[in-house]
Amino acid sequence: MTVGIVGRGRMGRGLAEAVRQAGLHPLLVPGRADPRRVADLLDRAALVVLAVPFPAAVEFLRGPAGRRGRGRTLVDPTNPVFCEPPVVPPGRSGGELLAExxxxxxxxxxxxxxxxxxxxxxxxxxxxxxxxxxxNGLPVSLPVAADHPAALRDVFALARALGFAPLDAGGIRTARHLEALTGLLMAVSDRQGLRGQVSIHIGVPSGDRTVWEPACRAG
Known part of the structure; x- marks a missing residue:
């Protein structure tokens, strides 16, 4: 799988390295490059991650690349909850706005x-x-919100390849809760002096359900 990653900030570079270590092929492109060049490069990717600030993600979709999805999955990891002034209306989420x-x-x-x-x-x-x-010895959970089963399947495959435990969080409407959750995690991080080094494990009871146990990458 070739994973297109838009943005060369900390998130973009970190994700590219994780993809590389997982044996996949990262295609890292700058978020501020010529829009047509970005679109041309990303035509080679099976899945694309918008590792850019929310306003740049909006511009991505408004540009030439916005019409060249061809039914592929676009992953939105943005957190507009941190944007000042606010860029998302109350009661909505960046994920919903990008999907629309x-x-x-x-x-x-x-x-x-x-x-x-x-x-x-x-x-x-x-x-x-x-x-x-x-x-703390438990797999880091990765909640995923998507309306399309194919998109959910794609993100689950990527998450598992990277060593995370993906969880179906519901449709894209749930993105508002995931963005609020990030705000809570960062508030806890600031209060506890964790410097952003915070993640979650959501336990799934065993029993009749099959609980997926991720295999960590070497190192």
């Missing part, structure tokens, strides 16, 4: 079926935690 924008860009007779399937994921994992897959 992707749908709008895909509509029309000139480009049917060319949209992106947006999934909210990785926003609860700080850049400094990407190289880890356990917290």
């Amino acid at each position: 924008l992707a749908a709008d860009r895909a509509s029309g007779p000139d480009h049917p079926g060319e949209g992106w399937r947006v999934a909210k994921a990785f926003n609860t994992v700080p850049a400094g935690v990407l190289a880890r897959c356990r917290v």
